[in-house]
C-alpha cells in the first residue's frame with residue numbers, strides 16, 4: 001500500500017521583499033506589498049513538499065497538497081504539483097478575519113476527509129508571522145503524534161524515524177504512523193519542477209472546498225485575539241564608517257577604534 | 265488577574281529566564297504562581313534561587329515524567345492548568361516551549377501569542393507586542409479578555425529589573441497523573457553537534473560570516489580572528505549554513521540562535537531582517553561588506569566597505585600587536 005501523505009502549504013508575501021515595497025493594510029491589520037505582488041509559497045512548506053516527494057520516491061506514496069487561501073492562491077499550488085505531488089485542494093478562505101484556531105480547524109477537517117492518511121507534513125513555520133502554531137494545532141485536533149523541526153525522515157514498518165535539527169545538535173525521535181511532522185530547511189533544497197511535471201500540473205485541476213462544506217458557517221466564526229495595530233520597526237542606527245582607501249590603513253583604524261571602545 | 269508561569273525546568277538557564285517571566289508578572293499583578301514540573305522535588309534543587317521571589321509556587325511531580333518527552337510535558341502542564349484555572353499563562357520562548365505552548369493552546373482551545381517582546385496596559389487591558397515579518401514590523405495584539413490566554417515571552421526582551429522578595433511564599437504540591445502510553449513519540453538523547461565549542465550565548469565576541477565568504481575556507485580565517493578576541497567564537501548566516509560551508513548549529517537569526525555579545529562582526533552578510541533579529545541586541549556591531557548599499561550598514565555601529573579576504577588577515581595582525 002502506498003503511503004497517503006498530506007502537505008499543508010501557505011501563500012505569503014516574499015519574506016525578502018525590501019521594506020520600501022511593503023505597506024500596512026489598516027483594514028486587515030496585516031502587511032501588504034505596495035504593488036500587490038503575487039504571493040509565494042512559504043519556503044519551509046516547499047521543504048515539506050520535498051520531504052513528501054522524497055518519501056514518495058523511496059516508498060511509493062500519494063501526495064495531496066492542501067492550502068487555505070484565496071482564488072489567487074491557485075497559481076502557487078501548481079508548483080508542488082509540477083514538482084510531483086498528485087493532487088491539490090484549495091480551501092476558500094472566509095472573508096472575515098480568522099485566527100490560528102479556525103485556520104487549523106479548517107485544515108484538520110479537510111484532512112479528515114482523507115482518512116486513512118499516514119503522514120501530514122508542514123513547514124516548521126510560516127515566514128510572515130513566524131508563529132509555528134498551525135501544525136501543532138492540527139496534530140492535536142486529529143489526536144495524532146507530532147515531531148517538530150525535522151531534517152531527516154525514514155519509515156520502517158509503519159514506524160516513523162525522524163531526526164530533529166535543534167540549536168544544540170541532532171535528536172532522533174520515533175513514533176507510530178499516522179503522525180504529523182514539521183520540516184525545517186536543513187532537510188534540503190526543494191527540487192525544481194521538470195518540464196513534464198509542469199505540463200502535467202497544468203492539466204490537473206485544483207479541487208475547491210468551502211468552509212460551509214466543512215460544516216463551518218462564516219457567520220459563526222469568532223476570534224479570541226485581535227490585532228489592533230501594525231507598525232514598522234525603525235532600527236536605523238548611525239553607522240560610523242572607517243575610511244578605506246587602503247586595507248592596511250583601514251585595518252589599523254578599525255583596531256584603534258575597537259581598542260578605544262574597550263572591545264579588544 | 266490570575267497568572268501562571270510555566271517553567272522549562274530543563275533549561276540550563278531556567279533561573280535567569282524565569283526571573284524574566286517573574287519580572288513581567290510583577291508588573292501585571294503581584295498574585296501569581298510559578299509551576300515547576302519534574303520527576304521528583306529533589307531534581308528541582310537547582311531552581312532554589314526562585315524560592316523567595318515569587319508569591320506562590322506549584323511543584324508538580326510524577327516519577328514517570330521523562331523530560332525528553334514533549335507529550336508528557338504537554339500533559340503535565342495541562343493538568344497543572346486545569347487544577348489552577350489561570351487567566352494568563354506565561355512561558356519564556358525556546359524551542360521546547362514554542363511547541364508545548366501551541367499544543368496546550370490547541371488542547372485547551374484557547375488563544376496563543378508567541379514571542380511577545382513588550383507588554384503594555386492600556387485602558388485596563390493588556391496589549392501584547394510582538395515582532396512579525398522577520399522583525400521588520402511589530403503587531404499589537406489583545407485578547408477578548410474572556411478566554412484564558414497563553415503568551416510566550418521573547419528571551420531577553422524584558423529584563424529582570426522588577427524582582428521583589430516574598431518572605432512567605434506558599435507551595436502547593438500536585439501529583440501528576442501520567443501513563444507511559446501518553447508518550448506517543450519516543451525521543452533519544454540529543455547528540456551535540458560540537459561539544460567542545462564555547463556556547464555562543466556566553467561569548468563576548470562573535471565573528472559571523474555570510475554568503476560573502478564564498479566558501480567554507482573563509483571560516484578558518486574567521487576562527488583565527490575569533491581566537492584572539494575576548495571570549496570569542498564564530499557564527500554564520502543561514503545562507504552560509506544552507507550552502508553547507510558550516511554546520512547549522514552555528515546559524516544566528518530568527519530560525520537560529522539569538523545572541524547578544526559585546527562585539528559582533530558581520531562579515532559578508534547583507535543584513536536581512538531575519539538575520540538581524542538574532543543579533544540586534546549586540547552591544548557593538550561591526551560590518552565588513554563590499555557593497556556600500558548593503559542593509560547591514562543601517563544596523564551596524566561601525567562599518568567598513570571592503571573585501572574581507574584582504575582586510576581580515578591584516579586586522580588579525582594589527583589586533584595581535586595591539587594586545
Ligand SMILES: Cc1cc2nc3c(=O)[nH]c(=O)nc-3n(C[C@H](O)[C@H](O)[C@H](O)COP(=O)(O)OP(=O)(O)OC[C@H]3O[C@@H](n4cnc5c(N)ncnc54)[C@H](O)[C@@H]3O)c2cc1C
Pocket residue numbers: 015016043126127473474475476477500501502503504515516517518519520521531532533534535536537538539542552553554555558570571572573
Ligand atoms: C523565515 C525565514 C527565516 C530565516 N532565518 C534566518 C536566520 O535565522 N539567520 C539568517 O542568517 N538568515 C535567515 N533567513 C535568511 C535571510 O532572509 C537571508 O537570506 C540571509 O540572512 C542572507 O545571508 P547572507 O547575508 O549571508 O547572504 P547575502 O544576502 O547573499 O549577502 C552576502 C553579502 O556579502 C557581501 N559580500 C560579497 N563578497 C564580499 C567580500 N569579498 N567581502 C565582503 N563582503 C562581501 C555582499 O555584498 C552581500 O551583502 C531566514 C529567511 C526566512 C524567510
